[in-house]
Amino acid sequence: MIDLRSSGAGTPLPRELTHQVHVGNVAVGGGAPVSVQSMCTTKTTDPASTLAQIGELADLGCEIIRVAIPHADALDGFQEICAESPLPVVADIHFDHTLAIEAARRGASGLRINPGNVGSFDRVDAVIDAAGEVGIPIRIGVNAGSLDKSIDARDDLTQPEKLVQSAVSFVRHFEERGFGDIVLSAKVHDVAATILTNRELSRLLPHVPLHLGVTEAGTVRQGTVKNVSALSVLLSEGIGDTMRLSLTAPPSEEVPVAWELLQVLGMRRRTPELVSCPTCGRCQVNLIEIAGEVERRLQSVRAPISVAVMGCVVNGPGEARGADIGVACGKGTGLLIAGGETLRKVPEDLIVDELFHEIHERFEK
Secondary structure: OOOOOOOOOOOOOHHHHOOOEEEOOEEEOOOOOOEEEEEOOOOOOOHHHHHHHHHHHHHHOOOEEEEEOOOHHHHHHHHHHHHHOOOOEEEEEOOOHHHHHHHHHOOOOEEEEOHHHHOOHHHHHHHHHHHHHHOOOEEEEEEHHHOOHHHHOOOOOOHHHHHHHHHHHHHHHHHHOOOOOEEEEEEOOOHHHHHHHHHHHHHHOOOOOEEEOOOOOOOHHHHHHHHHHHHHHHHHOOOOOEEOOOOOOOHHHHHHHHHHHHHHOOOOOOOOEEEEOOOOOOOOOOHHHHHHHHHHHHOOOOOOOEEEEEOOOOOHHHHHHHOOEEEEEOOOEEEEEEOOEEEEEEEHHHHHHHHHHHHHHHHOO
């Protein structure tokens, strides 16, 4: 597997050159592992429900959580959430800069604002000062749907150029104010535009950590395809320090996809990887059913192992020996293999049970 955490040739990857900031206890940038984020769908005025959702997301591997503060009535709930959350909490603010200032004072681990919709730069500066006073970072979030009108109206610029110009101007302003604990995102629903925009931002602002994601990507299937299509390119080029795979779905759908992406790129591993063949006319077991049951049971396994479920003798034994543990199936049977060594042959109806017996014995003690 290609190691996408390092260039391997002595040349640092872009993410290794960015300035490191800390969102609570999570390092972002400066070569830190690419972190996984999500956003609560609960009301911030309901701390109990929000904290329950945060706990669920933390169990799935979420490392930074964002909550919306749409109005002042949400501030008391936000303060309680920050005090009890197992994850660092970022306040998501639009339009009203006073909410960002108050969120900083009430325990936010970071702020997310779009300077383009906060209003005058006097208001932006007040938010910068509030974050500086308590020592928390700000994510400058630029979106294609809410660009500054003067930039959005320009017909001579492509959408990526509009996003880049807007983002760079905001970063320059923050830095001129002496504030450098910045994370930057420039999001659009288009895959190609996402790639082009972030490549250019990485080139123009190599010191600024980038938050990746495709916004308004859609429901689970389309949204997953769009996010993975864009982010796999950028991450493989060393671009991106943290990410959220936005989906029109419960946030519990976002986090596993993010981890799967990091795992298949060889960047981070937290949970098992399933290797299974697509089946063909040679297969003499119900491999689709077996693989589905293995996948379901692996959701409760936290060991970062590879598990092969193979259907015939063409590639089965080799793939199973290359995994930490696996099964190579024959006619109504499966050959269990672990660590490259053959263990025993088991009948088809016992393959899954015997496979997980070995997983529990070997990897979960």
